[in-house]
Amino acid sequence: MIRAHTVEQVRAAEDDLLARLPEGALMQRAAAGLGYAVLDLLGSAYGRRVLLLVGSGDNGGDALYAGVLLARRGVQVEAWLLSDTAHSGGVAALRAAGGRVVPAPGAEADAQRPSRDRFDLVVDGIVGIGGRPGLRPEAVAALARVAGTPVVAVDTPSGVDVDTGRVDGPHVTADLTVTFGTHKACHLLDPAARACGAVQLVDIGLGFRGSQARTSTTEFSGPIEALQAADVAALLPRPAPDAHKYTRGVVGVRAGSAAYPGAALLSVAGAASGLAGMVRYDGDPAAADLVRAAHPEVVGPGRVQAWVVGSGSDAGAEDAVRRSVADGVPMVVDADALAFAGTTRGRPAVLTPHAGELARMLDVERADVEARWLEHARLAARRYDAVVLLKGRHSVVARPDGRARVTTTGTPWLATAGAGDVLGGLVGALLAAGLDPFDAASVGSWLHGAAATLAAQRGPIVAGDVAAALPAVVAALVGP
Ligand SMILES: NC(=O)C1=CN([C@@H]2O[C@H](COP(=O)(O)OP(=O)(O)OC[C@H]3O[C@@H](n4cnc5c(N)ncnc54)[C@H](O)[C@@H]3O)[C@@H](O)[C@H]2O)[C@@H](O)CC1
Numbered sequence: 001m002i003r004a005h006t007v008e009q010v011r012a013a014e015d016d017l018l019a020r021l022p023e024g025a026l027m028q029r030a031a032a033g034l035g036y037a038v039l040d041l042l043g044s045a046y047g048r049r050v051l052l053l054v055g056s057g058d059n060g061g062d063a064l065y066a067g068v069l070l071a072r073r074g075v076q077v078e079a080w081l082l083s084d085t086a087h088s089g090g091v092a093a094l095r096a097a098g099g100r101v102v103p104a105p106g107a108e109a110d111a112q113r114p115s116r117d118r119f120d121l122v123v124d125g126i127v128g129i130g131g132r133p134g135l136r137p138e139a140v141a142a143l144a145r146v147a148g149t150p151v152v153a154v155d156t157p158s159g160v161d162v163d164t165g166r167v168d169g170p171h172v173t174a175d176l177t178v179t180f181g182t183h184k185a186c187h188l189l190d191p192a193a194r195a196c197g198a199v200q201l202v203d204i205g206l207g208f209r210g211s212q213a214r215t216s217t218t219e220f221s222g223p224i225e226a227l228q229a230a231d232v233a234a235l236l237p238r239p240a241p242d243a244h245k246y247t248r249g250v251v252g253v254r255a256g257s258a259a260y261p262g263a264a265l266l267s268v269a270g271a272a273s274g275l276a277g278m279v280r281y282d283g284d285p286a287a288a289d290l291v292r293a294a295h296p297e298v299v300g301p302g303r304v305q306a307w308v309v310g311s312g313s314d315a316g317a318e319d320a321v322r323r324s325v326a327d328g329v330p331m332v333v334d335a336d337a338l339a340f341a342g343t344t345r346g347r348p349a350v351l352t353p354h355a356g357e358l359a360r361m362l363d364v365e366r367a368d369v370e371a372r373w374l375e376h377a378r379l380a381a382r383r384y385d386a387v388v389l390l391k392g393r394h395s396v397v398a399r400p401d402g403r404a405r406v407t408t409t410g411t412p413w414l415a416t417a418g419a420g421d422v423l424g425g426l427v428g429a430l431l432a433a434g435l436d437p438f439d440a441a442s443v444g445s446w447l448h449g450a451a452a453t454l455a456a457q458r459g460p461i462v463a464g465d466v467a468a469a470l471p472a473v474v475a476a477l478v479g480p
């Protein structure tokens with residue numbers, strides 16, 4: 001499991017470690033990890049040109065000492081100091097290793113900078129966990145001079161909001177972010193996660209114990225996690241040796257209509273992933289005929305352990321929600337049914353909106369949701385007293401108490417019609433198999449992303465391909 005820690009928690013863990021280590025040891029560990037990551041990316045050292053953008057704090061110090069490692073291997077390293085102060089030990093060490101140090105912007109610095117700057121790679125050591133969001137004009141100007149050059153961010157892309165993943169002003173957009181000790185929220189949560197590029201974690205020996213492992217409980221806080229393959233494998237329901245179809249769980253689908261039979265087919269395809277013992281379809285008779293033709297194992301209405309309601313059910317959504325709520329079993333509420341999500345309060349439920357649907361549920365603008373992904377998922381979870389799976393590039397699953405998981409599997413090819421129907425069906429199957437709504441939503445979202453990535457290896461995908469790839473993903477996790 002990846003767990004993001006807050007800046008406050010990182011500082012506390014760092015204090016513990018600093019008291020036991022010689023001065024500068026932690027920075028040397030961070031700089032070594034960073035330096036080797038840069039070398040990996042460059043592919044070769046001798047004659048390559050690397051620019052360090054150096055701010056006033058220890059983030060700049062990491063960049064400077066990584067520059068020392070690079071310079072000793074033959075890389076031509078140049079450091080542009082963006083502030084009047086910079087890590088003095090790092091500056092001296094870089095000079096001693098043969099690096100070129102250009103002072104803070106001003107007449108002297110401008111005279112020293114060539115009119116055309118060509119570098120193989122830029123290291124962003126402007127600010128890390130000590131930075132306020134946004135960039136100062138000198139940083140914006142420096143980045144503009146090297147636009148188009150690959151960027152490695154030190155710890156965090158400068159300018160993003162580290163603890164929330166918000167992005168409000170100018171910021172660095174990196175190809176790779178090398179972070180230290182632990183992930184932070186900005187590495188997982190969009191829109192900041194998009195600015196990170198790939199994220200590489202360097203172990204510097206930070207430990208998170210006891211109170212440090214908990215987040216302070218301000219109004220919108222709580223742990224942020226990202227499931228990994230081993231976590232999903234551990235959570236996946238498996239048939240007991242003496243299982244029969246009812247003990248494995250029955251999932252019912254109330255989706256699709258005569259006008260939208262595709263939604264019925266795709267919801268059922270997700271539900272029929274094999275993770276529950278049986279699938280029932282309880283929808284429009286015209287759609288039911290098509291469902292039976294495509295999925296002969298699907299049966300008609302009856303008792304279920306979980307309902308999937310909403311997608312493409314047209315005018316029937318309100319009635320479908322009402323009848324499912326009356327059953328008292330856990331339910332997935334998607335698409336048209338989200339308009340009636342308020343009536344599920346107090347029942348175990350997973351609401352699965354995309355950003356536009358969540359904006360309507362909260363009466364805010366879609367752009368607000370997309371700028372503050374986590375905050376809005378948490379707000380909806382609390383307001384609707386349900387687990388909310390906010391679908392996007394990095395989907396967020398939030399509980400009413402603020403605990404949240406981020407899905408990092410997936411591919412841009414997953415942005416395809418009907419993919420959400422498959423997800424709803426899949427989450428319903430996991431609910432029926434006995435997972436609680438938080439686990440069902442986060443495991444379902446992870447599997448859905450992984451299945452899309454697998455299917456996309458053979459080219460562009462449609463929603464049915466995602467459902468078809470689910471068994472192979474499950475087999476890779478838990479064996480045949
Ligand atoms: N905390 C840890 O466990 C470790 C931290 N290390 C590094 O130290 C960094 C944190 O260092 P600091 O606490 O010195 O903080 P930073 O280097 O992140 O930035 C703080 C400095 O930047 C200035 N500043 C703040 N916002 C700014 C903005 N938007 N634009 C320009 N300047 C701004 C502040 O005045 C301050 O001087 C980490 O991100 C990491 O790179 C590593 O060396 C090793 C371990």
Ligand SMILES: [K+]
Nearest residue numbers: 124127154156
């Ligand atoms: K940085």
